Amino acid sequence: MPIQPNPDGWVLETEHTAYAFGLNAAGLLAHRYWGVRLPYIDDYPPTPAPPNWASFNNAAQLTPEEYPGVNDIKYIEPCLKVAFADGTRDTVLRFDSSEIDGENLLIHLQDTHYPLHLTLHYRVHPEHDLIERFPTLTNTGDQPITIERAFSAQWHLPIGDRYRLSHMTGRWFDEFNIQREPLVQGVKVLESRRITTSHHHSPWFAVDRGHADEDSGEVWFGTLIWSGNWKIAAEVTDFASTRINIGLNDWDFAWRLNPGESFTTPASLAGYVLEGFGAASRTLHNYVRERLPHRDGLHKVLYNSWEATFFDVDADSQAQFAEIAAGLGVELFVMDDGWFHGRANDQAGLGDWWPDAKKFPNGLTPLIQRVNDLGMDFGLWVEPEMVNPNSDLYRQHPDWVIHFENRQRTEGRNQLILNLARADVQDYLIAHLDTLLSQNNITFIKWDMNRNVSEAGWPSYEGEQREIWVRYVEGVYRVWGTLAQRHPNVIWQSCSGGGGRADYGILRLADQIWVSDNTGGTARLRIQEGFSQLFPANTMEAWVTDMEKHLSLTFRFHVSMCGSLGIGANLTHWNEQEREEARRWITVYKAIRPIIQQGDQYRLHSAQGGEGYAAVQYVSKDQRESVLFAFRTHIPDPAPPFTVRLRGLSPQARYTVEGFDGARSGLAWMHIDLLLPLGNFDSTIRRIRQVEG
Ligand code: DGJ
Numbered sequence: 001m002p003i004q005p006n007p008d009g010w011v012l013e014t015e016h017t018a019y020a021f022g023l024n025a026a027g028l029l030a031h032r033y034w035g036v037r038l039p040y041i042d043d044y045p046p047t048p049a050p051p052n053w054a055s056f057n058n059a060a061q062l063t064p065e066e067y068p069g070v071n072d073i074k075y076i077e078p079c080l081k082v083a084f085a086d087g088t089r090d091t092v093l094r095f096d097s098s099e100i101d102g103e104n105l106l107i108h109l110q111d112t113h114y115p116l117h118l119t120l121h122y123r124v125h126p127e128h129d130l131i132e133r134f135p136t137l138t139n140t141g142d143q144p145i146t147i148e149r150a151f152s153a154q155w156h157l158p159i160g161d162r163y164r165l166s167h168m169t170g171r172w173f174d175e176f177n178i179q180r181e182p183l184v185q186g187v188k189v190l191e192s193r194r195i196t197t198s199h200h201h202s203p204w205f206a207v208d209r210g211h212a213d214e215d216s217g218e219v220w221f222g223t224l225i226w227s228g229n230w231k232i233a234a235e236v237t238d239f240a241s242t243r244i245n246i247g248l249n250d251w252d253f254a255w256r257l258n259p260g261e262s263f264t265t266p267a268s269l270a271g272y273v274l275e276g277f278g279a280a281s282r283t284l285h286n287y288v289r290e291r292l293p294h295r296d297g298l299h300k301v302l303y304n305s306w307e308a309t310f311f312d313v314d315a316d317s318q319a320q321f322a323e324i325a326a327g328l329g330v331e332l333f334v335m336d337d338g339w340f341h342g343r344a345n346d347q348a349g350l351g352d353w354w355p356d357a358k359k360f361p362n363g364l365t366p367l368i369q370r371v372n373d374l375g376m377d378f379g380l381w382v383e384p385e386m387v388n389p390n391s392d393l394y395r396q397h398p399d400w401v402i403h404f405e406n407r408q409r410t411e412g413r414n415q416l417i418l419n420l421a422r423a424d425v426q427d428y429l430i431a432h433l434d435t436l437l438s439q440n441n442i443t444f445i446k447w448d449m450n451r452n453v454s455e456a457g458w459p460s461y462e463g464e465q466r467e468i469w470v471r472y473v474e475g476v477y478r479v480w481g482t483l484a485q486r487h488p489n490v491i492w493q494s495c496s497g498g499g500g501r502a503d504y505g506i507l508r509l510a511d512q513i514w515v516s517d518n519t520g521g522t523a524r525l526r527i528q529e530g531f532s533q534l535f536p537a538n539t540m541e542a543w544v545t546d547m548e549k550h551l552s553l554t555f556r557f558h559v560s561m562c563g564s565l566g567i568g569a570n571l572t573h574w575n576e577q578e579r580e581e582a583r584r585w586i587t588v589y590k591a592i593r594p595i596i597q598q599g600d601q602y603r604l605h606s607a608q609g610g611e612g613y614a615a616v617q618y619v620s621k622d623q624r625e626s627v628l629f630a631f632r633t634h635i636p637d638p639a640p641p642f643t644v645r646l647r648g649l650s651p652q653a654r655y656t657v658e659g660f661d662g663a664r665s666g667l668a669w670m671h672i673d674l675l676l677p678l679g680n681f682d683s684t685i686r687r688i689r690q691v692e693g
Contacts, residue, residue: 002124003105008046010098010105012122013037014129017272019122021066022047023095029107029120031064031156034220035272053239062239064156067109067120067135069093077187077235077245079135079151082257084114085143093118115141123267128287132225134267139257146464147255151231151247152268157207157220161185161240166206166277167232168530170199173518175499176530178608182210183236191231191249194452195417195472196496197503203230204534205244206280214278214603215647221280222246222270223534227505228473229253252456254466266505277533278647282600285536289598292507295491298593299512299538299564300331300377301586302444307519307545308570311338311345314359315367322367324571326374328579329586332444333371334379339364342391347414350386351393353432364440372441379444379491380436384429384479386415386450393428400425402468404457412451419458420475421468429479437487446514447480449496473505480509493541499527502535512541512564519568520548521559522633522681525607525614528562537618538597543568544582551681553578557585558629558683562616564597565589592627592687595620602647607631612639613678617688619648623666626688628657632678639680643673646688658686 009022050062069091229249343349495514540563607614649666
């Protein structure tokens with residue numbers, strides 16, 4: 001039974017972990033335990049009922065409440081802040097009832113005076129060792145209630161204050177840098193105020209006791225299933241209680257909850273492992289692959305000419321690239337930006353989603369047919385949320401963009417953001433993109449978003465203006481979700497100028513993520529490692545391009561083969577020798593991609609460690625096959641020797657490792673340091689195979 005009630009409250013058990021909370025003597029819903037699963041139900045500690053601490057902090061300040069509101073003598077970060085119609089901004093929620101339905105636990109709470117009902121949802125994912133949480137707020141009265149903050153969860157660490165927080169920072173072209181820092185008394189805030197997830201921080205946390213590594217140590221980790229403004233507030237209280245608040249960003253947020261209405265926040269997903277950051281990532285990878293609605297199959301090797309041609313696309317030149325790509329073994333040809341009405345550069349066209357008559361006088365069909373005849377699928381780039389002022393759409397509907405009435409409309413890349421909170425805007429996009437997908441044999445869409453919000457207004461909306469942050473994202477989900485439902489054979493890629501929209505909310509719609517516009521091999525090693533904290537390799541689109549061209553083609557291929565392989569180089573510049581090499585690596589990739597895309601990933605040596613070496617290994621789920629990639633960037637000679645120990649093999653089974661003599665047990669390979677001689681900017685790939693006997 002994943003959920004067990006007992007006299008002390010409730011215990012939520014996954015295969016290896018448990019999470020417990022209950023009502024304390026003061027009637028507060030308090031956290032009890034989060035860690036390894038224990039043998040007996042009475043092993044879990046009882047609900048704490050802390051004492052007062054002088055007149056300045058009473059028990060409320062010291063209680064690890066599951067979902068604290070603003071009330072009492074209490075100054076910790078609350079999950080909930082509301083304003084009632086009479087101006088009261090104090091929420092006193094008390095337990096009402098609970099329901100267990102399989103893997104779901106609902107805890108109902110009711111304000112002691114006001115008509116506010118709160119339901120805390122807990123969903124256990126036993127086989128994935130994860131717990132999901134989100135609240136629903138319901139106004140049961142006859143006057144509006146304003147919600148000013150509604151986090152998804154407050155996750156409590158065992159009492160103590162010596163924790164370390166891992167998170168990721170970045171910017172365009174430089175995403176997913178892992179940071180590890182001690183958590184000290186106070187609040188550490190990570191957030192996005194950009195209406196989307198952002199390149200700058202990722203909605204991800206991993207907390208350990210200061211000494212976990214890739215293979216060992218307790219790690220509590222989690223994320224938010226949401227693609228808009230988000231916030232993580234990691235607090236260490238004055239009483240050595242460490243908690244991670246996660247949810248919708250309350251910066252500039254408000255929601256008017258009218259009588260009879262409910263508001264449900266996005267969900268937070270969290271887990272616990274004993275075996276370090278690597279195990280935390282693999283737990284999340286399994287969840288993404290098995291629980292988010294991705295296509296079952298393997299992702300195809302694609303070609304995209306963006307970095308080769310930029311906006312200069314037309315039927316003939318694209319066909320020329322397609323012919324070369326097909327000869328290399330590419331399976332999916334994607335036409336990027338530049339194909340639609342009036343799009344000669346980044347100054348015009350966005351919003352007018354039909355083929356440009358000059359570039360494609362006969363529409364897209366002849367090109368798609370050519371691509372299909374070459375044996376490849378066809379994919380297309382779109383940026384649905386955007387509009388250029390120089391477009392038919394903007395000329396017809398200047399009021400459709402996000403803006404304030406008496407302020408300038410600040411452009412980014414010459415574009416404004418369509419207000420996808422509006423139903424008419426959503427309907428326009430659904431209609432035009434549906435036509436595009438219905439009239440053309442398109443099986444892949446790259447959905448881009450190349451700027452973040454400014455002047456976040458919605459003048460014609462009569463409700464609470466600050467709802468736009470949430471309603472916009474819901475609008476994106478509706479447009480994308482409707483199209484995905486109508487065109488179930490399309491594979492979707494989430495892109496936002498690289499990795500600006502990488503999150504589990506978008507992965508409910510997208511199959512893949514474009515990780516970064518930085519496609520340089522050495523930069524990618526680092527970026528890909530950060531990305532892998534949260535996302536599995538099958539979601540990681542990775543191109544071989546002409547960036548960092550001093551790197552060998554082999555090195556560039558090896559880096560991109562660590563994800564879902566693509567090519568973005570100017571193929572017309574590749575000589576026959578380079579094409580032959582590309583053909584060879586694509587063939588190798590096709591043979592090993594099930595291991596990479598569907599297997600377990602082990603980060604053997606960090607590219608972000610600054611030492612100049614990196615290694616990553618993938619192991620098939622049945623442990624019969626594995627593949628090791630190792631890289632050296634630049635290290636002044638004499639460089640220290642580079643050794644790795646393999647991971648994830650079956651200890652008793654016997655394996656061969658390419659480049660090393662003999663067959664040995666998995667246990668042996670995992671305890672012998674393998675010396676990998678690599679020169680500057682060298683890389684190697686080694687296949688590992690189980691052998692009989
Ligand atoms: C940003 C993306 O990240 C690029 O790959 C490319 O699609 C451009 N936008 C097109 O404008």
